[in-house]
């Protein structure tokens with residue numbers, strides 16, 4: 001049975017869940033709720049400020065959330081209760097160190113191959129690469145919602161794989177599809193900032209009223225159908241109400257908040273903290289702190305493990321700026337290149353997270 005295979009449930013011990021809720025519930029809900037009310041109420045901010053969350057994402061949760069993939073996958077593969085992989089001293093001759101070496105090599109190879117192939121596509125076919133980035137982010141930001149809903153919020157209507165698949169499609173559509181409905185011109189401008197440094201341009205047809213009407217109808221129906229099948233399946237209606245409430249909140253948020261600001265804030269405050277909650281729940285020492293009701297030491301361990309790979313990724317961003325054929329030296333242009341660097345890192349990150357999902361029994 002699907003539920004029995006979800007080892008992830010065993011990975012977030014009940015005593016550790018209360019402090020994790022800060023990352024899974026309050027850090028995402030508060031800023032997104034406040035921004036929705038403020039922008040729906042007519043707030044407008046200077047264009048340069050719209051980039052602030054994306055700039056912050058370089059160090060706060062955003063970029064670092066994937067920077068601990070090297071530690072997360074070996075820990076998940078070892079499983080709770082087994083000997084932890086010896087990630088601090090992988091050169092030793094113990095079984096735990098050998099295990100760590102093997103998995104560190106696996107993560108390294110995944111990053112090297114997936115990252116370099118995808119980087120090459122950006123140079124050869126930027127529009128294809130940008131379209132693939134939207135599709136990849138749709139999948140990845142959707143998949144990122146399954147673990148918090150299942151393993152922290154106990155959503156039992158996600159016990160079947162096909163309902164998890166539908167929820168993934170809806171949750172990923174919110175940040176990638178809904179901004180196009182409300183802000184077609186800005187959406188197109190951002191896509192242009194992805195492809196222009198590599199010599200590409202963006203066609204006009206996806207941004208016409210007809211195309212948006214069709215997309216809006218499709219996304220609206222998908223959302224309602226998914227919530228309806230979830231409602232019928234839910235034994236615990238409270239968790240379903242949370243799922244439906246979050247879905248409604250995110251629809252309103254992406255319709256009301258200017259897209260660069262909205263996507264940036266979502267990345268820093270919603271997707272990334274939820275993933276961080278997942279990876280710290282895989283770390284025995286962090287879990288010991290959480291069980292004592294303390295989140296700070298767990299976050300401290302995460303920050304230490306993320307620091308060096310985040311720096312390496314930043315050097316990679318600077319390198320991409322340097323080799324891109326036509327980078328535009330403005331805040332918008334730099335953000336475009338930053339997001340392309342994120343794209344290159346996202347493909348291997350998605351491979352690792354999908355692997356974590358497989359280990360957890362979600363797919």
Ligand SMILES: CC1=C(/C=C/C(C)=C/C=C/C(C)=C/C=O)C(C)(C)CCC1
Nearest residue numbers: 137176179187190191259260263342346
């Ligand atoms: C900024 C922005 C866009 C795209 C952002 C993307 C694609 C971000 C991906 C980030 C990832 C994958 C982070 C890692 O988890 C849109 C929707 C084109 C238009 C609105 C503004």
Ligand SMILES: [Fe+2]
Nearest residue numbers: 065066275349
């Ligand atoms: Fe991610």
